[in-house]
Amino acid sequence: DSVKDSRRRSRATESSWPGRQGNQYTIRGVGGDEDDGTEIGEGGDEWMHGKTLIKPPDQLDLTEAELKEEFTRILTANNPHAPQNIVRYSFKERSYKPISSVDQLAVHFFLEGNLLHRDSDEARRQKAKQGLPDEKATVVTETEDEKLETPAAGGEEAGDVEEGGGEDGEQKLTNQFNFSERASQTLNNPLRERGCQTEPPPRASFSATANQWEIYDVYLEEMQKQEKNKEKAKAVPKKEDDKGKKKLTLSDDLTKVAKVAKIIERMVNQNTFDDIAQDFRYFEDASDEFREQEGTLLPLWKFQYDQAKRLSVTALCWNQSYKDLFAVGLGSYDFTKQGRGMLVFYSLKNSTYPEYNYPTTSGILCLDIHPDRPYLVAVGFYDGCVAVYNLKEERPEPVYKSSSKSGKHTDPVWQVRWQKDDMDNHQNFFSVSSDGRVVSWTLVKSELVFTDIIKLSLVGAVSEGPEACGTSFDFHKQINYLFLVGTEEGKIHKCSKAYSSQFLETYDAHNMAVDAVKWNQFHPKVFISCSSDWTVKIWDHTIRTPVFIFDLNAAVGDVAWSPYSSTVFAAVTADGKVHVFDLGINKYEAICQQPVVAKKKTKLTHIEFNPVYPIIIVGDDRGYVTSLKLSPNLRSKPKEKKGQELPRGPEVEIAKMEKLLSLLREPENSKA
Amino acid sequence: MAEVEETLKRIQSQKGVQGIIIVNAEGIPIKTTLDNSSTVQYAGLIHQSVMKARSTVRDIDPQNDLTFLRIRSKKNEIMIAPDKDYFLIVIQNPSD
Numbered sequence: 001d002s003v004k005d006s007r008r009r010s011r012a013t014e015s016s017w018p019g020r021q022g023n024q025y026t027i028r029g030v031g032g033d034e035d036d037g038t039e040i041g042e043g044g045d046e047w048m049h050g051k052t053l054i055k056p057p058d059q060l061d062l063t064e065a066e067l068k069e070e071f072t073r074i075l076t077a078n079n080p081h082a083p084q085n086i087v088r089y090s091f092k093e094r095s096y097k098p099i100s101s102v103d104q105l106a107v108h109f110f111l112e113g114n115l116l117h118r119d120s121d122e123a124r125r126q127k128a129k130q131g132l133p134d135e136k137a138t139v140v141t142e143t144e145d146e147k148l149e150t151p152a153a154g155g156e157e158a159g160d161v162e163e164g165g166g167e168d169g170e171q172k173l174t175n176q177f178n179f180s181e182r183a184s185q186t187l188n189n190p191l192r193e194r195g196c197q198t199e200p201p202p203r204a205s206f207s208a209t210a211n212q213w214e215i216y217d218v219y220l221e222e223m224q225k226q227e228k229n230k231e232k233a234k235a236v237p238k239k240e241d242d243k244g245k246k247k248l249t250l251s252d253d254l255t256k257v258a259k260v261a262k263i264i265e266r267m268v269n270q271n272t273f274d275d276i277a278q279d280f281r282y283f284e285d286a287s288d289e290f291r292e293q294e295g296t297l298l299p300l301w302k303f304q305y306d307q308a309k310r311l312s313v314t315a316l317c318w319n320q321s322y323k324d325l326f327a328v329g330l331g332s333y334d335f336t337k338q339g340r341g342m343l344v345f346y347s348l349k350n351s352t353y354p355e356y357n358y359p360t361t362s363g364i365l366c367l368d369i370h371p372d373r374p375y376l377v378a379v380g381f382y383d384g385c386v387a388v389y390n391l392k393e394e395r396p397e398p399v400y401k402s403s404s405k406s407g408k409h410t411d412p413v414w415q416v417r418w419q420k421d422d423m424d425n426h427q428n429f430f431s432v433s434s435d436g437r438v439v440s441w442t443l444v445k446s447e448l449v450f451t452d453i454i455k456l457s458l459v460g461a462v463s464e465g466p467e468a469c470g471t472s473f474d475f476h477k478q479i480n481y482l483f484l485v486g487t488e489e490g491k492i493h494k495c496s497k498a499y500s501s502q503f504l505e506t507y508d509a510h511n512m513a514v515d516a517v518k519w520n521q522f523h524p525k526v527f528i529s530c531s532s533d534w535t536v537k538i539w540d541h542t543i544r545t546p547v548f549i550f551d552l553n554a555a556v557g558d559v560a561w562s563p564y565s566s567t568v569f570a571a572v573t574a575d576g577k578v579h580v581f582d583l584g585i586n587k588y589e590a591i592c593q594q595p596v597v598a599k600k601k602t603k604l605t606h607i608e609f610n611p612v613y614p615i616i617i618v619g620d621d622r623g624y625v626t627s628l629k630l631s632p633n634l635r636s637k638p639k640e641k642k643g644q645e646l647p648r649g650p651e652v653e654i655a656k657m658e659k660l661l662s663l664l665r666e667p668e669n670s671k672a
Numbered sequence: 673m674a675e676v677e678e679t680l681k682r683i684q685s686q687k688g689v690q691g692i693i694i695v696n697a698e699g700i701p702i703k704t705t706l707d708n709s710s711t712v713q714y715a716g717l718i719h720q721s722v723m724k725a726r727s728t729v730r731d732i733d734p735q736n737d738l739t740f741l742r743i744r745s746k747k748n749e750i751m752i753a754p755d756k757d758y759f760l761i762v763i764q765n766p767s768d
Contacts, residue, residue, distance in 0.1 A: 213730030257694055260760045261679045263740055263753040268686050271749060271766040353682055 079104040121177070266349045273351060276300050280348070280615065285631035293585055295592045295633035297578060300615060301351035303328070303625040307359070308342050313619025315367045316606040321374040323612045324348040325355065328625055331363025331382055333605070338363060343379060343389065346625065358389060358396050370418045370427065378429045378441075380413030386431050386441060386448070400448045402441065409433035414471045420480065432485060434469035438495070454485075454495055472517050478524055484541075486514025492529060494541060507544055509537060516558050522566035523657040530556040536571050538583075540661060547661060548587070552579055558606045560616075564635060566657045572604035572618055580634050583660055592634055596626055683762060690748065693761040695719060706763075714750075718761055722754050 082104050087096045116123040208214075270277050280300050288295060308330045315329030324347050331341040341363035345356040362383040370376040375391040379398070385408045387398035402408040411434030418429045419440070428442040430453065438453045469488035476482040481497040482504075490512055494505035510531035520526035526547070530536045532555040537546035554573035562568040567583040580592040596604065597620055606619040614630045684692055684705060691706035699719035704711040726738040741752040748765040 211727060211731055213727070213734040216730075216734035255676060256755065257758050257760060258676045258679070260753045260755040260758060261676055261683070264692075264751060264760045264762050265679055265683050267740060267742070267751045267753065268683050268689060268762055268764055271751075271764055272686055272688065274766060352686070353679075 077104065079106045081106060265353070266347075269350050269352055273301065276351075280613070280629060283629065285633075288631050288633040291633065293591055293633070295580060295631040297580070297592060297594045297596065297616070297628040297630060297634075299596065300627040300629055301348065303346045303351050303354075303627070304623060305342075305344055305354055305357065307357075308344060308623040311340075311342060311363070311623045312603075312621035313605050313623060313625060314341075314363065314365050316608045316617055316619050316625070317367050317369050318608055318610055318617075319369050319374050320371045320611065322347075323610065325374075326608070326610075326617060326625075327367055327369055327377060328619060329364035329367040329379065330623060331365055333621070338382060341381070343367065343377070345391070348627070356391055358398075360387075365412050366415045368416045368418050368429065372421075373427070376418075376427060378416045378418060378431075380416045380431050380433075382412045384409035384411055384413060384433060384435070386413055386416060386429075388429075388443060388448070400443060400446070402448050402450065406448055406450060409435050409437060409439070411435040411469065415473050417473065417475055419475070430473070430475075430483075432470035432473045434471070434488065436469060438470060438473065438485060440497075453497060454501075469513075471513050472515060474518050474527070476519050476524070477521060484517045484519070484527060486517040486529060488513040490514060490531065490533070492517055492539075505541065505544075507539065509539075509546075510535065515556065516560075518559065518561055520566055520657065521561050521563055523654050526566075526657060526661070528559055528561065528569060530559040530571055532556065548583070550579075550581065550590075552577075555603075557604050560607050560609055562609050562635075563611050564614075566654060567660065568634065570607055570609070570616060572607045574603040576602055576604055576620070578604065578607065578616070578618060578628070580630070582634065582636065584656055585633075585636065587660070592631075596628060597622075597624070686764070688765040688767070690763040690765060692763075695759055695761065697757045702758075714761060714763075718750065718752060719759075722752055722759060726754060 082102050084102065086099045086102050088099050089095070090097045116126070118127075279298060283298060285296055285298065311330035312332055313328055314331040314333065315327075317327045317329075319325040319327070326346055328344045328346065329341070330344060332338060341360040343356075343358040343360060343364055344354045347355050360379075360381065362381040362385065364379055365382055366380040368378045370378070377389045377391065379387045379389065381387070385402050387401040390399040393399065409431065413431050413433045416429055416431045418427070422428055422442065426442050426444055428440055430438060430440050432438050436455055438455075440451045440453050442449045442451070470485050471488050472486040474484050476484075483495055483497070485493045485495060486509070487493070490508070490510035492507040492509045492514060493503040494507070495503050509529050510533050512531050512533040514529055514531050517529045518527060520528070525540050525542060526538060527541060528536065528538050534552055534555060536550040536552060536556055536559055538548035539546050550571075552571060552573050554575040554577070557572045557574060559569060559571040562570070565582070565584070568581065570578060570580045572578055576595045576597045578592070578594050578596050579590040581590050585591055596618055602620045602622050602624075604618050604620050607616055609616050614635050615627050616630065617625050617627050619625050680692060680703075683689060691704065691710070693701050693706065693711055693714055694703040695701050695715045695718070699715055701711050701715040706714070721743070722738070722741060725741050729736050729738045738754055740754070743750040743752075748763055751762045751764065753760045
């Protein structure tokens with residue numbers, strides 16, 4: 001209606017509209033013209049009569065000139081209702097932009113009908129539904145025609161068929177309008193669950209530490225295994241050994257504790273005798289500074305063994321390799337009380353119990369430990385046998401023993417001494433006995449082979465006259481073949497291994513049996529001898545008379561040189577005293593005379609210096625062994641002059657002794 | 673076997689010795705002269721101590737090994753001698 005209005009108003013300028021000039025009136029048609037409030041109508045658009053001109057009260061009063069003014073009206077196709085200022089947001093320019101062309105279409109009338117175009121889909125569908133009955137009809141009609149015009153009918157049929165096929169084909173097309181879905185469900189198989197459980201593998205938790213030493217241990221084991229494999233490759237493996245080993249491992253656990261138990265025992269002993277151990281190591285008698293020419297002996301451990309109570313110590317020997325180990329031979333000096341004997345080894349580390357002990361049937365009189373092989377011990381018995389014990393072996397019997405067939409002595413064996421290995425690398429030792437024989441024994445495989453070296457006789461030459469009894473002997477430290485033999489008659493013979501028929505020298509030493517004869521450790525010419533005639537004599541083997549004589553007021557059991565000084569020696573007497581002499585300090589008297597045992601009736605039988613430590617061991621006839629520490633005065637060394645360094649060592653000792661001897665010789669020479 | 677027994681008897685008869693315990697490598701006491709609770713206590717605690725001490729010694733020099741260990745306290749002294757598979761503990765009161 002706006003179009004109509006604008007048509008009305010936009011006429012040419014010539015035409016004027018009646019009723020419009022001068023006054024503006026709004027005329028309403030009965031046709032239902034809508035009010036056009038936007039155009040001109042202002043305020044009250046009251047319906048008015050068309051014909052009567054009533055001037056509304058609020059009409060504008062215009063002048064004549066204004067009334068005659070002509071307004072131009074244009075007829076356009078624009079829709080006056082269309083908005084002219086539609087603004088759309090432009091994302092490109094990001095601002096609101098006015099749209100240039102606005103849709104001017106105005107719909108005046110709209111009616112929905114039910115007509116379909118015959119080519120549209122819906123029409124076709126409807127045709128299809130009605131198509132079959134229609135087609136048949138058409139086919140019937142066409143077949144009638146066919147008879148008349150076969151090719152045309154055929155063509156038409158073909159066309160029809162095509163149409164039918166086409167229609168059929170059209171039927172199959174699925175699209176979103178005529179799509180039909182078909183579904184079918186198969187049978188669901190019932191579900192079954194089957195499971196089985198296996199036994200879990202056995203588990204064990206393992207933890208270990210990896211230290212440096214564990215790695216080292218493993219490497220060691222590997223090496224040992226490899227070595228064993230090598231040995232097995234060389235030798236034929238023995239199955240018996242394996243069985244034997246298995247048996248050992250099954251045996252009682254306590255055997256493995258043996259070594260540890262030993263260590264513990266020593267530790268406990270160390271605790272018990274703690275003060276003694278401290279004294280042994282550190283105690284030095286301070287009062288020696290005030291006593292110039294005297295020394296003392298500090299008692300340390302006392303060794304005793306229950307089963308050896310009634311036996312007397314007949315031999316003592318320090319082990320050269322293990323400086324704390326010493327051997328004690330037990331037997332009896334009494335002719336009437338002969339019985340069993342014992343070989344006992346003690347260590348300073350354990351004074352309560354021996355390390356090794358071997359009971360013997362006959363009393364032991366002497367023993368010697370091999371200097372190179374500290375496990376071999378040679379023993380001489382009262383019944384004349386000699387035996388060799390191997391400490392490494394477990395059994396209590398000796399490894400070798402001489403028997404009456406193999407040349408044992410017929411009288412007690414008083415001294416045995418190891419010698420250096422002979423040319424066949426067999427160990428050998430010498431023994432001296434009261435039957436006058438000095439015999440050399442060689443260890444050949446499993447036997448003792450004896451060789452008589454020399455036979456002693458009362459008169460100088462051998463095999464003349466009644467036999468003398470040898471009671472002690474000693475080999476020279478440096479000169480291997482030279483040795484001394486002391487006899488029961490009091491003579492000392494100097495002999496050589498090479499000469500079996502003659503003595504090199506004979507000394508009229510004592511009035512009674514020579515109990516001990518010992519070469520000096522340093523000076524090659526000096527030796528000492530002691531006897532039950534209460535004297536101790538020092539000799540120079542080139543001189544037939546003794547150099548020094550000492551009277552000790554009691555029968556002297558044993559005498560020993562010290563290993564650290566050529567002028568110090570000690571002697572033990574039957575009244576229980578130990579006498580220590582140092583010729584460098586006092587040439588006439590002992591610098592120490594000390595009773596060592598409690599009861600005065602016990603006789604001291606043997607004495608030995610320890611090769612390393614400043615202690616001596618003393619054996620008595622009750623079976624006890626006492627250890628004593630030498631005070632500093634007894635171990636004195638020559639004083640150093642300021643600025644001079646005195647050379648230590650055997651040369652000094654030799655020189656010392658030589659000096660002493662020369663002093664003595666001079667007066668003799670002067671006398672002579 | 674009998675020797676070991678004798679040795680242990682001798683140790684026990686030494687003056688001041690309060691007890692002996694033999695412990696195996698796992699720390700379980702196999703022989704003892706003390707009562708059960710003390711034994712178990714000693715064995716457990718000392719086992720650790722010994723392991724630590726041995727580890728220390730061997731870490732410094734793997735060729736070295738612990739010979740024995742003494743723990744001296746005010747009242748007594750505990751001595752331990754370790755072995756490859758066992759160790760022996762002796763408690764002694766040295767001032768007795």
